[in-house]
Amino acid sequence: MKISILGGGGFLGRRLAIRLAADGQLGGHAISGLTLFDIVPPPAPDAAFPVHCLGGDIAELPAAAIPPGTDVVFHLAAVVSAAAEADYDLGRRVNMRGTDAVIDACRALAKPPRLVFTSSVASFSGGQGALLPDDARQVPANSYGAQKAAAELFLIDATRRGFMDAVCLRLPTIIVRPGRPNKAASSFFSGIVREPLLGLETDLPVPDDFAVWVASPRSALGWLMQAAVMDTTSLGLDRSLNPPGISVTVGAIIAALDQVRQGASALIQRRPDPAIAAIVGGWPAGFTATRARALGFAPNEDLVTLVRSFVADDLDATREDRGI
Numbered sequence: 571m572k573i574s575i576l577g578g579g580g581f582l583g584r585r586l587a588i589r590l591a592a593d594g595q596l597g598g599h600a601i602s603g604l605t606l607f608d609i610v611p612p613p614a615p616d617a618a619f620p621v622h623c624l625g626g627d628i629a630e631l632p633a634a635a636i637p638p639g640t641d642v643v644f645h646l647a648a649v650v651s652a653a654a655e656a657d658y659d660l661g662r663r664v665n666m667r668g669t670d671a672v673i674d675a676c677r678a679l680a681k682p683p684r685l686v687f688t689s690s691v692a693s694f695s696g697g698q699g700a701l702l703p704d705d706a707r708q709v710p711a712n713s714y715g716a717q718k719a720a721a722e723l724f725l726i727d728a729t730r731r732g733f734m735d736a737v738c739l740r741l742p743t744i745i746v747r748p749g750r751p752n753k754a755a756s757s758f759f760s761g762i763v764r765e766p767l768l769g770l771e772t773d774l775p776v777p778d779d780f781a782v783w784v785a786s787p788r789s790a791l792g793w794l795m796q797a798a799v800m801d802t803t804s805l806g807l808d809r810s811l812n813p814p815g816i817s818v819t820v821g822a823i824i825a826a827l828d829q830v831r832q833g834a835s836a837l838i839q840r841r842p843d844p845a846i847a848a849i850v851g852g853w854p855a856g857f858t859a860t861r862a863r864a865l866g867f868a869p870n871e872d873l874v875t876l877v878r879s880f881v882a883d884d885l886d887a888t889r890e891d892r893g894i
């Protein structure tokens with residue numbers, strides 16, 4: 571099986587590449603080649619099969635990013651929420667024209683590949699009180715969400731036309747993100763766990779009773795890999811899934827943090843930020859995720875397990891990365 575990861579240098583892309591390299595197989599199929607594409611060539615993980623790393627702009631996708639014979643494409647490259655809101659042209663170019671370029675590259679292949687696309691909870695609105703069913707309409711409240719929703723439609727049509735076999739996962743907010751704070755409006759949901767565990771102060775821009783739909787990196791990886799090999803015949807025309815995250819309050823995340831490291835939350839400063847609150851406040855706080863559950867997508871673990879996983883998987887590397 572030949573695999574390409576577009577956005578292979580990002581948070582989820584790198585983890586996915588490391589996991590595939592370690593497993594050597596996906597869904598029982600031996601991996602024979604992995605291509606990693608990002609703005610700059612991503613680092614190659616140690617693997618028993620060839621790994622090709624290349625850099626470039628997804629809006630002008632080089633043919634080598636999805637080489638002939640590719641079976642699975644993970645399309646993760648994106649300009650994330652607050653960055654796409656701050657720079658409309660950049661978001662549109664990468665999130666929409668980039669996806670268009672991916673469709674053209676898949677059309678050029680002799681055999682249509684499975685394409686796994688990471689859409690987002692941000693493609694919906696509804697806000698704090700919402701519990702959205704699988705057939706809820708996507709009415710985005712920001713440009714990033716609109717670009718993700720539009721990309722889903724293009725990929726669904728490209729599937730209908732036989733250019734690819736797409737599965738779009740509308741990922742919840744993934745916590746805990748290692749490394750540094752980033753430009754996603756949702757960055758603070760990870761920051762309120764990661765920064766105190768590093769011994770650093772961090773800002774909380776929303777109230778403690780603010781609810782959010784989250785998932786762990788471990789769950790997200792499991793879902794991406796399942797989407798790459800699942801039987802898509804039952805999906806019909808509707809290629810988009812809401813995977814089973816968990817709906818939690820910020821207060822519950824903070825309580826889980828304190829359960830894992832007593833008193834750590836003293837480093838969280840409550841500093842309301844109306845601009846951030848306006849973006850994340852539009853995202854629905856819950857989904858029924860009935861369809862994905864029925865298809866066997868595993869439910870996310872509880873918050874305390876999620877915080878412990880961050881400590882086990884990422885805390886030391888983050889400390890080293892940031893020179894702390």
Ligand SMILES: NC(=O)c1ccc[n+]([C@@H]2O[C@H](COP(=O)([O-])OP(=O)(O)OC[C@H]3O[C@@H](n4cnc5c(N)ncnc54)[C@H](O)[C@@H]3O)[C@@H](O)[C@H]2O)c1
Pocket residue numbers: 576577578579580581582583607608609626627628629645646647648649650664668688689690691740741742743744745756
């Ligand atoms: N992390 C989350 O909470 C979350 C939630 C919902 C959806 N998603 C989606 O999942 C995917 C992966 O998220 P992530 O957290 O790993 O994001 P990330 O920002 O870490 O990774 C995205 C990658 O895309 C690359 N990229 C940006 N512009 C590019 C361009 N012009 N050409 C080539 N590559 C380019 C970036 O360099 C980056 O490495 C994204 O599509 C994101 O929208 C993430």
